[in-house]
Amino acid sequence: MVTVQLFSSLSALADGQREIKVEAKTVGDVLVALARAYPGMAEKLDGGVSVAVDGRVIASGLTEPVNELSEVVILERLKGG
């Protein structure tokens, strides 16, 4: 199981939980598992989020591997100027 940290507006869509454990081998798996467990999150996740894995911010790559030791943090979708 991978532990996923959520920022607040996602947390509000997951019954207030700030950390959720999901079965996942990739970043894509994490997002699918979250949307399946908490359908209210789907719109926000589809709209775009970034995922930080072990301190590296994965802006859009769904194939990035994760494991049970990974630090996985969901962030707002990154963009810049």
Place this chain on the structure above:
Amino acid sequence: MAFDEKKSTFDVIGSRPLRPDGLDKVTGRAKFGADAYAPGMLHAAVVRSPHAHARIVKIDTSKAEAMKGVKAVVTRADFATGLKGENWNILENVMAGEKALYDGHAVAAVAATSALAAKDAMKAIEVTYEVLPHVTDVDEAMKEGAPVIREGAVSPGTPEGMHPNVVGYHESGHGDVDKGFAEADLVIEDTFKTEATHQGYIEPHACLAQMGNDGKGEVWCCTQGHFNVAKVCAHLLGTDASQIRVTASEIGGGFGGKTAVFIEPVALALSKKSNRPVKLVMSRSEVFRATGPTSSTSMDVKIGMKKDGTITAASGVFRLQGGAFPGSPAEFTAMCSFAPYNLENVKQIGWDVMTNRPKQAAYRAPGSPMAAFAVESVIDTLCNELGLDPLEVRLKNCSKTGTRANFGITWDQIGLEETLLQAQAHPHYSAPLGPNQGRGISCGFWFNHGGETAVSLALSEDGTVSVSVGTPDIGGSRASMGMMAAEELGIPYEKVRTTIADTATLGYNEISHGSRVTYASGLATIEAARDTIRKLCKRAAAKWGIDEDAVIWEDGCAKPSGPNAGEFEPMTLQQIARKMGATGGPIVGHYEATPEGAGVSFATHIVDAEVDQETGSTSITRYTVVQDAGKAIHPSYVEGQFQGGAAQGIGWALNEEYIYGEDGRLQNAGFLDYRIPVASDLPMIDCVIVEVPNPGHPYGVRGVGETSICPPLAAIANAVSNAVGIRMKQLPMSPPRILAALDAEGK
């Protein structure tokens, strides 16, 4: 060297060759957006709302359409229907639907045989408005009873019970801030405000668009992201992205403001209707009124500190207005706020708020400079109150590799501490100050970004190289790409030419934003060069009749990997290229990926300011930027980015602001009344490039274009506050505002 090893010694990287676009730009040969021309071309003009908020009752175009030379008029009815989400927001901003949402909002457009005829026709379009109450201030827009910009725009997860103008919410942090504040010897809480500022690019938005009856379109425009222009235009016109080919012109500045799309869909719609090419060039006034400035903010920051300078807790509430649409960077403001510090107890909240202003657009590290202004001001006040050295305090509390960031991640390899140490050692930090002068320092942070990227690298028979990239050059990237290709191939930089390819030529490239280009397109260029090298080695192997694995590339030549591979004279790139037609055909290397290893970046700035207490005028007398670049490919361009961020920050801190009248109309839509710094306003800006390699790039590159604007607002505010002995809490610190502060304190 194996391809998966990180390169640390260089022949080309780190040198300072002449910029490839320099001669074109100083001789006027460079073609910008407004330089595009096509036979039979029409000129367009846009009708814009004179009201901050109004229902559009009726648009009568009949008189305009009957005028001589007028070939087409478009309104919202000429665009796609049924759009949702951000596509709907963009369309609504490009051409108003039921309501005009801000002063300058486009409501109709006309194309005619001359620019004058188009302007005359624009005046003949009669729009009937029902004027509605408006709100332009972020705090006012959140209050009960404030005019509602639009119902139903709230993002999922936003707390219930808020005003409908409050459309997004972010909260993050860790620890127990109440416990942390209780442990502090001194807690300071303050409120800060910043006004909206424009990116101030010198070149207004401009495009030439052509769309035939067959649905195929062509666009030439100045943009930071032509692939995105194609995608957005396709959505807004109801066609396919591949049917619209977009070519990016030279760009006269963007700074984030040209990541958005404003006029290209309008020009295409007019072209489709008139069956003629249509040119649309914004005036400066239109740029100010109808393109994205940054958000204005209202921020509360509270920090607790022990007498020894240890920060025990920090919290912040950041309210940002994003104009009449969701999407202000409130979440980035919140996340960047305390990123430079290693905090046990921290909490940050961001609110995204709509007002009757133009849709905000990105501006260099969107949201971060304002956060730094508030946070670093409070830290400076704490240092003053506790009699502590502000740089020592930052060193004591700074984020390091392995620190848990305020928004949850654990920092990978970062260089903030190195920037602080270099700043401390710089002669600037210990130089004496004169009368009425103050010194300020600040740290700043930006994430940086990777994103979808495709690069192609083709050899010519004479051994020269063409690199095609899909990221418009907004900061010298053509030079950097050429240098990286030359480094890998082992050939002189002058043998490489880098071109920005159109959207039909390469795979999708994300916009030039997020300080991503030297990182992501650079990584792709390196990989495309390595792909080319593999093909070159294969040709040499075939020539020598040995296995291709027995050939290495070294010093610009294919060589046998060792004695066992056989004895052959090395073959140069030029020798292989000359025969490529007869040995297998053209040699082209390419690389397509979404690089995800963009390393974050930190900076520390030192500023000296002198305030004339009679006039309230501020002069920046000395400025030093210290920033982690990972690896500086072309140090002159890196320094240029450092200096550019500082210069824009000086304008933002001291003079620039959107001024709205009581009628909700912008009062200063021109450079006479919206004052950006000119060369004579600026000191020489000293630069120190720190190089803590980014593990996610073959050479260690980090983006540098945005972080440089994160510390200036705060560093300048600290310098000015220390010069006048009053904490300045609102930007810009223009002469009237400084005089008012002096008057209020009886000084």
